[in-house]
Amino acid sequence: MARAAAVTAMLTACGALFGLVRDQTIARLFGATGATDAFLVAWTVPEVAATLLIEDAMALVLIPAFSLALSRRQAAPAPAVEPERSQGAGDPVRALVTATAPRLCAALAGAALLLALAAPWIVNLLAPGLTHPALAVDCTRLTALTVLTFGVAGYLSAALRAHRSFVPPAAIYVAYNLAIIGTVLAVGDRWGVRAAALGVAAGSVLMILVQLPAFSRTVTVWPRARTPRSRPRLRLSLARRRRVPQLRGAAVPLGLAVLAPVALFTLTRQAQVLVERFVASSLPPGAISHLNYAQKIAQVPMVLSLMICTVTFPLVARAMADGERERARRRVERDLYLAGLVVLVGAAYVVGYAPTLVELLFQRGAFDADDTSVTASVMRVYAIGLLGHSLTGALVRPFFSVARPTWYPALAMLGGLLLTTAVGVATARHWGVYGIALANALGITTTAALLLRGLSRRMIPLDVRRMGAGLGRLVAAAAVASAVGAVAAHLATASLAAAAYGLCLVPTVFAAAALALRAPEVADLLGSAGGTARRAAARAARRLPGRAGRTPAHSDTPPDAPPGSHPGDGSTGDHLDGHRDDPYRQAAPRAASAAHTGRDPRHPDRPGRAPRTRPVRDDAAPRPPRRTDPHDH
Numbered sequence: 001m002a003r004a005a006a007v008t009a010m011l012t013a014c015g016a017l018f019g020l021v022r023d024q025t026i027a028r029l030f031g032a033t034g035a036t037d038a039f040l041v042a043w044t045v046p047e048v049a050a051t052l053l054i055e056d057a058m059a060l061v062l063i064p065a066f067s068l069a070l071s072r073r074q075a076a077p078a079p080a081v082e083p084e085r086s087q088g089a090g091d092p093v094r095a096l097v098t099a100t101a102p103r104l105c106a107a108l109a110g111a112a113l114l115l116a117l118a119a120p121w122i123v124n125l126l127a128p129g130l131t132h133p134a135l136a137v138d139c140t141r142l143t144a145l146t147v148l149t150f151g152v153a154g155y156l157s158a159a160l161r162a163h164r165s166f167v168p169p170a171a172i173y174v175a176y177n178l179a180i181i182g183t184v185l186a187v188g189d190r191w192g193v194r195a196a197a198l199g200v201a202a203g204s205v206l207m208i209l210v211q212l213p214a215f216s217r218t219v220t221v222w223p224r225a226r227t228p229r230s231r232p233r234l235r236l237s238l239a240r241r242r243r244v245p246q247l248r249g250a251a252v253p254l255g256l257a258v259l260a261p262v263a264l265f266t267l268t269r270q271a272q273v274l275v276e277r278f279v280a281s282s283l284p285p286g287a288i289s290h291l292n293y294a295q296k297i298a299q300v301p302m303v304l305s306l307m308i309c310t311v312t313f314p315l316v317a318r319a320m321a322d323g324e325r326e327r328a329r330r331r332v333e334r335d336l337y338l339a340g341l342v343v344l345v346g347a348a349y350v351v352g353y354a355p356t357l358v359e360l361l362f363q364r365g366a367f368d369a370d371d372t373s374v375t376a377s378v379m380r381v382y383a384i385g386l387l388g389h390s391l392t393g394a395l396v397r398p399f400f401s402v403a404r405p406t407w408y409p410a411l412a413m414l415g416g417l418l419l420t421t422a423v424g425v426a427t428a429r430h431w432g433v434y435g436i437a438l439a440n441a442l443g444i445t446t447t448a449a450l451l452l453r454g455l456s457r458r459m460i461p462l463d464v465r466r467m468g469a470g471l472g473r474l475v476a477a478a479a480v481a482s483a484v485g486a487v488a489a490h491l492a493t494a495s496l497a498a499a500a501y502g503l504c505l506v507p508t509v510f511a512a513a514a515l516a517l518r519a520p521e522v523a524d525l526l527g528s529a530g531g532t533a534r535r536a537a538a539r540a541a542r543r544l545p546g547r548a549g550r551t552p553a554h555s556d557t558p559p560d561a562p563p564g565s566h567p568g569d570g571s572t573g574d575h576l577d578g579h580r581d582d583p584y585r586q587a588a589p590r591a592a593s594a595a596h597t598g599r600d601p602r603h604p605d606r607p608g609r610a611p612r613t614r615p616v617r618d619d620a621a622p623r624p625p626r627r628t629d630p631h632d633h
Contacts, residue, residue: 008170012307015173016300022177023296024361025184030193031366032289032375034131039193040288041127041277042139045115046146046200048270053108053147054172057266058154059161060400061259062100064317066162066219069093071322093219097159104151112147119144126274127281127288139197149204156211159219162314168214172207179203262400264410268417269392272443275421276436279428287433290371294378294437297357298386301346305339305390313397320398328398329460333467335394340471341522343390344478347383349506352485353499354379360495378437385441387475391448395455408454416447470519477513477522484509 030036052058069092115122119140123133130136157169183199191198280287312335319328350357354376363372396409420443427435456462485506492498514522 008166009304009307011167011170011174012303015170015177016303018174018177018181019296020300020361022180022184023293024364025181026193026196027293027362027367028365029184029188030196031368032286032293032371033366034285035135035193037127037281037285037288038130038132038136039139039196040292041123041130041136041281042143042197043200044126044274044277045122045140045143046150046204047273048267049146049150051270052263052266053151054154054157057259057262058151059158059313060262060266060397062155062158063162063314064320064400065096066093066159067314067317069096070162071318097219101155104155105148108148108151112144115147116141116144127277129281131285135193138194142194142197143200145201146204149201149208153204153207153211156208156215160211160214162317163218164314165214165218168211171210175206175210176203179206261407261410264407265396265413268410268413271417272420272440275417275424276440279424279436280433283428283432286371290374290378290433291436293358293362294375294382297361298347298350298379298382299389301343301350302386302389302393304346305343306393308338308342309335309394309397316398325460329462332394332398332455332460333462336391336467337470339390339394340387340474343386344474345481345507345510347386348478348481348485348510349502350383350386351380351482352506353489353502354383356489356492356495356498356502360499374433378433381434381437382441384438385444387471388441388445388448392444392451395448395451398455398460399451406458408458409451412447412450412454415450416443416445419443419446473517473519474514474522476517477510477519480513481506481510 026036026039030039072092119137120133123130123136123140127133127136153172157172160166160169179202180196180199183202184195186195187198188195276291277288280291312331316328316331316335319325319331355372358372358376358379362375363369392413399406399409420439422439423442424436424439427438429435431438452462452464452467456464485502488505489498489502492501511522
């Protein structure tokens with residue numbers, strides 16, 4: 001799981017980096033003008049489709065469904081005998097794919113066609129005050145294809161994540177952004193901003209192609225197991241026949257009652273962007289572009305923090321499917337602390353180095369210094385709500401991990417949306433884009449608070465007060481780190497050097513402030529990370545060939561032990577640390593120690609006679625345990 005998280009983090013960071021390069025390219029070629037506003041209105045379609053079909057709704061519905069199907073597949077023996085089972089008959093995972101994939105593709109294809117035909121009405125509804133409506137209509141028709149392609153890509157991603165395959169789903173945004181960048185650079189001079197819309201359509205197709213081979217290998221094949229030699233083939237076949245009817249009769253729940261709450265939550269969450277662009281369409285040209293560029297940079301910490309929940313969501317879904325609420329509670333609480341820690345460090349960096357980041361990333365070509373100043377100020381306001389965005393993404397997953405999701409997350413999101421709309425409309429007249437960004441932060445923070453309270457009361461008994469106090473200490477540490485970062489960025493002269501220096505300064509100040517505020521979460525996480533690093537270093541050291549003074553792999557005696565000493569006789573105990581995961585390696589020294597001391601190894605503080613053990617000879621290595629077939633028991 002740690003390796004999957006590391007690979008996912010790397011690919012997610014690469015996708016975010018290429019996303020910034022994509023926005024850089026569009027800003028350099030087209031600036032922040034009415035034409036880019038038209039493209040961003042059309043880009044609302046793939047943004048809503050990505051949230052609904054890849055990131056939230058599809059994953060929140062299908063990962064629990066595939067997890068339940070995998071549980072039922074695991075309950076049935078692998079098809080080593082019956083040939084029809086190996087072709088998919090009776091496999092709950094194959095049955096789920098067969099029942100859902102064709103219908104989903106047909107529905108999404110019809111929705112994409114309908115969206116392309118209704119493009120003029122949609123543009124007028126989303127941005128009635130737009131200066132280039134015809135350009136927005138053309139871009140909307142090009143991006144309408146993403147309704148189908150994003151849906152298929154999201155289906156493949158959910159299935160692969162449920163099977164603990166995280167690399168292909170994490171790579172889809174790398175391929176997507178590279179396709180947009182390449183298309184804009186290739187035909188941007190002739191097509192203008194329409195080239196970006198064409199790149200969106202091409203990138204969405206690549207998202208499917210990246211995942212399709214892994215899906216074919218991992219999801220649609222029931223893993224075959226060896227036929228155990230010690231059991232008759234007839235008995236195994238009869239045992240399977242007794243269990244298969246139960247699996248076929250228990251269908252995985254995936255209907256309108258499951259889809260509707262998740263879809264409504266996702267749509268209300270994405271409606272915040274629609275409200276922002278609707279209100280900003282009445283402001284001077286470029287307002288929508290300033291909001292977009294600021295949001296793209298500010299959301300990078302949120303994306304990195306939610307990567308943790310993306311990796312652990314199958315674990316939460318499996319725990320909820322198995323009825324293990326305590327295990328789910330521990331996992332959710334740790335995810336909330338980790339996500340809050342990551343997003344607050346990123347928010348402190350964004351607030352402290354906002355002008356430096358915008359200047360470094362966007363200020364070139366048609367994007368001038370005035371655009372940099374406005375975008376940086378908006379980005380700092382957006383950063384206020386980053387913790388709310390991250391907690392909302394983490395808290396909603398347990399709600400949708402049960403067989404029948406609840407409507408509570410959608411209602412909480414609707415309350416936050418109403419607050420965003422009211423504050424945005426009231427403040428846009430006086431504060432412009434800054435009021436819109438503030439409304440977004442207030443609305444999503446309110447939603448996160450409602451979800452935290454509802455989760456602790458309805459599903460998982462979280463300690464809200466303790467978690468609130470811990471997150472409050474992390475917020476205070478982030479405020480200190482952002483202030484120090486802002487001072488350091490103001491004193492710096494070169495943008496690139498200042499941004500690189502801030503990557504070291506802000507996390508260091510954050511960690512020091514958190515420890516000074518006695519935030520136990522940071523100390524625990526640092527200790528856990530240090531222990532993991534030490535164990536990894538110890539494993540790597542044991543695997544090094546030809547290390548000087550190394551004891552042979554079969555010996556339990558340390559190299560510096562005196563002659564004739566036995567392993568575990570009290571001469572040294574450091575050599576046992578490398579074999580904590582091997583019960584046989586631990587049993588041999590303890591048995592030898594019992595033979596020498598005459599004490600029972602199960603009760604070392606109680607005098608008595610040790611149980612009889614086989615003596616360990618000094619001149620011979622202990623025999624490894626016989627490997628038994630798991631099917632023998």
